[in-house]
Amino acid sequence: MRQKKESLPVFNSSDVSDVPTCLSEDSLLSFCLEAKQTETLSQQSLTDFIVKVAQSSEVAQNFVTALKGGKYVLDLTASQQAGLASGALKLVQERGQVFAQFRNGNLYGSKIPVHAEGMLQAANTQQMMAMLEYQALSQKLSDVSDSLVDIASDIKEILKGQQDDRIASYFSGLHLCQEAQKTHDPTLRSQLLAEAVHALADSCNQLTLKMQSAISYLKNENYDNNKLRKGKTREAAIDEQVAIIHQCFGFIHQSYLLKAAAYAALNEKEAMGQCFEEYGSFLARNVKEPLPTLQAYDERDDGTKMSLWNSRAALTTTLKALTTSLKAEPEVVYVKIQGGSHGQRNPK
Amino acid sequence: MLKFKEAPMAKETPSKGCPNPNCACHKKKRFFPSTLTFCPDCGEKLVYVCKTCYKQLPDGKSVYCLRHQAAKKDRKDKTLKIGAGVAAAAGLLTLGLFELIKNKKKF
Numbered sequence: 001m002r003q004k005k006e007s008l009p010v011f012n013s014s015d016v017s018d019v020p021t022c023l024s025e026d027s028l029l030s031f032c033l034e035a036k037q038t039e040t041l042s043q044q045s046l047t048d049f050i051v052k053v054a055q056s057s058e059v060a061q062n063f064v065t066a067l068k069g070g071k072y073v074l075d076l077t078a079s080q081q082a083g084l085a086s087g088a089l090k091l092v093q094e095r096g097q098v099f100a101q102f103r104n105g106n107l108y109g110s111k112i113p114v115h116a117e118g119m120l121q122a123a124n125t126q127q128m129m130a131m132l133e134y135q136a137l138s139q140k141l142s143d144v145s146d147s148l149v150d151i152a153s154d155i156k157e158i159l160k161g162q163q164d165d166r167i168a169s170y171f172s173g174l175h176l177c178q179e180a181q182k183t184h185d186p187t188l189r190s191q192l193l194a195e196a197v198h199a200l201a202d203s204c205n206q207l208t209l210k211m212q213s214a215i216s217y218l219k220n221e222n223y224d225n226n227k228l229r230k231g232k233t234r235e236a237a238i239d240e241q242v243a244i245i246h247q248c249f250g251f252i253h254q255s256y257l258l259k260a261a262a263y264a265a266l267n268e269k270e271a272m273g274q275c276f277e278e279y280g281s282f283l284a285r286n287v288k289e290p291l292p293t294l295q296a297y298d299e300r301d302d303g304t305k306m307s308l309w310n311s312r313a314a315l316t317t318t319l320k321a322l323t324t325s326l327k328a329e330p331e332v333v334y335v336k337i338q339g340g341s342h343g344q345r346n347p348k
Numbered sequence: 349m350l351k352f353k354e355a356p357m358a359k360e361t362p363s364k365g366c367p368n369p370n371c372a373c374h375k376k377k378r379f380f381p382s383t384l385t386f387c388p389d390c391g392e393k394l395v396y397v398c399k400t401c402y403k404q405l406p407d408g409k410s411v412y413c414l415r416h417q418a419a420k421k422d423r424k425d426k427t428l429k430i431g432a433g434v435a436a437a438a439g440l441l442t443l444g445l446f447e448l449i450k451n452k453k454k455f
Binding site: 096223224233234235238292295296297299301302303304306 | 367369401402403404405406413414415418419421422451452
């Protein structure tokens with residue numbers, strides 16, 4: 001037995017003659033919006049349209065049940081079915097259960113259990129339109145979020161590429177230095193070494209800036225900000241920055257030493273001294289100054305005098321001594337030889 | 349009527365440790381109270397250390413090093429998140445139960 005809570009108007013097929021035949025969700029949404037704006041589409045025609053497209057569209061399929069209203073099922077025996085046409089019906093509620101009773105004159109008959117099926121209340125046109133809009137909008141939003149995830153992964157790739165470029169520059173300098181050592185032609189050798197120094201200087205400066213940004217991240221406690229740590233835990237964000245610092249420091253150290261070696265091979269003593277001086281100033285700015293920060297965040301550093309970052313900071317003293325000795329005038333030692341015949345060998 | 353006095357929350361106090369790497373106390377990562385000044389084993393001046401990783405701290409203002417302070421905050425956040433989830437679920441369950449009882453009463 002079917003019971004309609006709301007009387008729906010009769011559909012007129014002529015009203016929906018201008019309805020688009022494309023059944024995608026986008027077209028449904030645009031069609032509904034247009035209808036809403038222009039108010040040209042009546043409730044009947046829209047309902048008819050939805051029923052029409054229900055065969056192929058999942059969105060509209062959901063509304064068909066709603067349109068048909070609440071559906072009650074009666075468990076009837078054969079004798080009760082026979083009296084269904086003539087008897088009046090009454091619904092009774094007892095202990096949470098709905099029963100149907102047929103009236104025979106002034107008396108009601110036996111209670112027939114009733115089960116409710118489907119929706120009790122049919123959705124109206126506005127609700128249907130809102131649901132259609134919501135479905136289409138949620139689809140659009142999921143598309144936008146997908147594209148945002150793609151962009152984020154692209155950015156990660158770009159950042160990784162930049163870091164790889166810096167490291168590649170260091171390796172190019174290293175290989176040029178090695179090749180220059182095997183070269184016999186002095187002109188080619190000096191050219192190769194000059195190229196190597198150029199590549200090493202580039203890599204060194206870029207890595208220094210990267211290291212500085214990682215140190216400032218830790219110093220300013222940016223990991224406390226959820227946006228800046230990009231959804232990671234604080235510990236993970238700190239470990240990531242410390243790993244960057246270690247990587248950068250390793251390559252910078254090697255770059256400065258290789259540069260000094262290249263200058264030594266070119267017999268440029270002053271440039272070599274300058275290189276060491278630069279390295280000393282780098283250590284003073286980026287290791288000695290933020291030493292408490294580096295020690296506090298690095299898991300490998302135990303804070304003792306001979307710890308990792310303390311020994312790295314102590315390099316500045318060694319470099320200073322080295323620079324001073326390189327800049328100093330060569331000492332002349334006068335040797336006085338005892339005996340009468342100076343510089344002559346005694347004949348045997 | 350008997351009144352029970354509430355036990356005070358255990359407040360974490362900074363601990364000291366021996367900085368001498370050759371000392372047995374350093375190797376075993378033994379903690380000392382902040383009132384002690386020198387190591388009872390080797391006589392080295394004690395320093396404030398992190399309670400988790402035994403790293404030397406500059407002063408006795410904090411119990412943990414900065415890294416482990418951050419880790420502690422992470423754990424706190426996680427607990428709060430789980431707590432909020434459980435509370436929301438419990439709220440929803442209670443509401444559902446209320447609705448169920450109401451509906452039963454109607455019939």
